[in-house]
Amino acid sequence: MQIDAVKCIGCGQCRPYCTMDAIDFTRSAKGNKVHCTVDEKECVDCGICYRSGVCPTDALFQPLHDWPRSVRGTFSNPLAEHKETRVPGRGTEEMKTNDITGRYKEGFAGMAAEMGRPGTGARMRDVEKVFRALAQLGVEFEINNPLTGLLLNKQTGEMNPEVLNEKVLSAIIEMLIPLDKVDAVLETMEKVATEIDTVFSVDLVSKVALDDTVPTAEIMKKNGKWFSYNGKTNVGLGHLRVKGGIGQ
Amino acid sequence: MTHTLHRRGTPENLEQDYVIFSMTAKGFNERGSRGALEEFLRILAKYDVANVGDMKTGNKFIVDKEIIFQNIQDTSIVHAVFTDRDQVTQALKELKEADLGVSVIVSGIVEHVHEACREAGLDRHTVEYSVGIRGNLALLPEDEILEVTTMCGHGMVSQHLVRQMIIDIKKGRRDEREAAELLATPCVCGVFNPVRAQSLLRELAEIWCLDEV
Numbered sequence: 001m002q003i004d005a006v007k008c009i010g011c012g013q014c015r016p017y018c019t020m021d022a023i024d025f026t027r028s029a030k031g032n033k034v035h036c037t038v039d040e041k042e043c044v045d046c047g048i049c050y051r052s053g054v055c056p057t058d059a060l061f062q063p064l065h066d067w068p069r070s071v072r073g074t075f076s077n078p079l080a081e082h083k084e085t086r087v088p089g090r091g092t093e094e095m096k097t098n099d100i101t102g103r104y105k106e107g108f109a110g111m112a113a114e115m116g117r118p119g120t121g122a123r124m125r126d127v128e129k130v131f132r133a134l135a136q137l138g139v140e141f142e143i144n145n146p147l148t149g150l151l152l153n154k155q156t157g158e159m160n161p162e163v164l165n166e167k168v169l170s171a172i173i174e175m176l177i178p179l180d181k182v183d184a185v186l187e188t189m190e191k192v193a194t195e196i197d198t199v200f201s202v203d204l205v206s207k208v209a210l211d212d213t214v215p216t217a218e219i220m221k222k223n224g225k226w227f228s229y230n231g232k233t234n235v236g237l238g239h240l241r242v243k244g245g246i247g248q
Numbered sequence: 249m250t251h252t253l254h255r256r257g258t259p260e261n262l263e264q265d266y267v268i269f270s271m272t273a274k275g276f277n278e279r280g281s282r283g284a285l286e287e288f289l290r291i292l293a294k295y296d297v298a299n300v301g302d303m304k305t306g307n308k309f310i311v312d313k314e315i316i317f318q319n320i321q322d323t324s325i326v327h328a329v330f331t332d333r334d335q336v337t338q339a340l341k342e343l344k345e346a347d348l349g350v351s352v353i354v355s356g357i358v359e360h361v362h363e364a365c366r367e368a369g370l371d372r373h374t375v376e377y378s379v380g381i382r383g384n385l386a387l388l389p390e391d392e393i394l395e396v397t398t399m400c401g402h403g404m405v406s407q408h409l410v411r412q413m414i415i416d417i418k419k420g421r422r423d424e425r426e427a428a429e430l431l432a433t434p435c436v437c438g439v440f441n442p443v444r445a446q447s448l449l450r451e452l453a454e455i456w457c458l459d460e461v
Binding site for chain 2: 015016017018019021046048051052078079093094095096097098099100101104110113114116117118119120121169170186189190193196197198199200201202203204205206207208212214216217220225226227228229230231232233234235236237238239240241242243244245246
């Protein structure tokens with residue numbers, strides 16, 4: 001995002017909308033506010049300030065960026081639909097359609113590290129550190145996730161070096177693992193968490209067992225690990241013959 | 249992985265925060281599903297919902313609800329925010345009856361959702377838990393602010409906008425409801441809960457001291 005210094009009147013109304021606190025005032029020699037400016041190194045091109053419509057002089061504008069800067073907008077603006085997945089947002093359909101796709105089967109868990117969430121943003125170099133740590137466990141990274149597409153080597157977790165300095169609002173490392181690897185993945189995440197200059201939120205998914213228990217919850221309880229009382233439940237109403245749909 | 253999973257809060261204030269949403273699966277049942285997704289959202293919108301939205305179009309605080317319905321596409325993800333457990337149960341019963349075939353997901357306190365499923369005669373298929381935050385936690389704002397901002401999992405609601413709203417309420421520039429509804433606008437999907445935000449802001453405005461930058 002950029003601000004047209006000629007149009008900007010320095011009212012500062014756009015500043016609180018910035019998710020990265022990257023908008024500041026330029027000041028005159030006497031210290032007076034002159035106009036607002038965007039720190040482009042920190043801006044993640046999420047477009048919130050622009051879409052808020054608060055600028056009274058239409059001074060905000062989003063330039064079209066070339067690769068690799070273009071990565072920022074596609075990972076930070078949820079209105080940008082990734083062409084690989086056709087899912088807007090950062091991730092994939094994951095458990096939302098598991099009643100149709102059977103992506104997470106009995107005996108397996110889905111885990112994810114939502115890099116930069118909540119609200120801090122993340123440099124891809126930190127994302128790569130987490131990728132590399134998890135790759136050592138031999139986890140299967142989700143191929144439909146747009147972030148996986150930035151890996152040069154799925155076995156080592158090496159990312160395309162061109163993107164490493166890019167900052168995004170969030171990017172999600174998704175993986176499928178056998179249930180007996182949940183604890184090892186969590187321990188690895190905790191270890192690598194001490195080596196990064198950002199945060200990540202951790203997700204844990206599993207199909208409900210026949211006895212109506214949630215296998216991942218049982219594992220967490222058994223290992224004395226904390227997990228939230230809050231979560232997300234697919235209630236199993238999906239099926240292939242959608243009302244009015246075209247069979248596929 | 250998800251835009252509704254990591255809503256932070258106490259069991260008490262999360263009791264008024266449930267998101268019911270739907271989508272179809274690419275390559276399985278997506279084609280021609282827009283009508284079913286629209287019917288899904290129209291069913292939910294009959295309830296006393298705090299927000300409604302589709303990422304493709306926006307939420308009810310930035311776009312007329314009818315436009316949201318009309319713009320639904322096969323690839324849409326449509327959402328409605330509930331503040332009452334009983335209404336969640338009733339809505340699930342109605343969705344079961346409608347048998348639309350679209351996947352239905354409920355975010356909220358897992359045990360409450362489980363109970364609602366039992367009462368609606370539904371067998372849960374898959375459950376996802378939030379397992380907390382790792383990394384440089386010093387970068388995070390206060391928990392009270394996170395309770396508001398995490399209601400948009402995409403991070404569209406800036407902590408600074410929340411602080412500005414607290415200042416505005418304290419200075420009498422807007423009331424809690426206006427502030428909460430303004431905070432709902434950046435969250436295009438419509439998963440932000442302005443009713444819960446209103447009570448959180450009221451509390452913060454009473455006890456926090458903040459000044460303009």
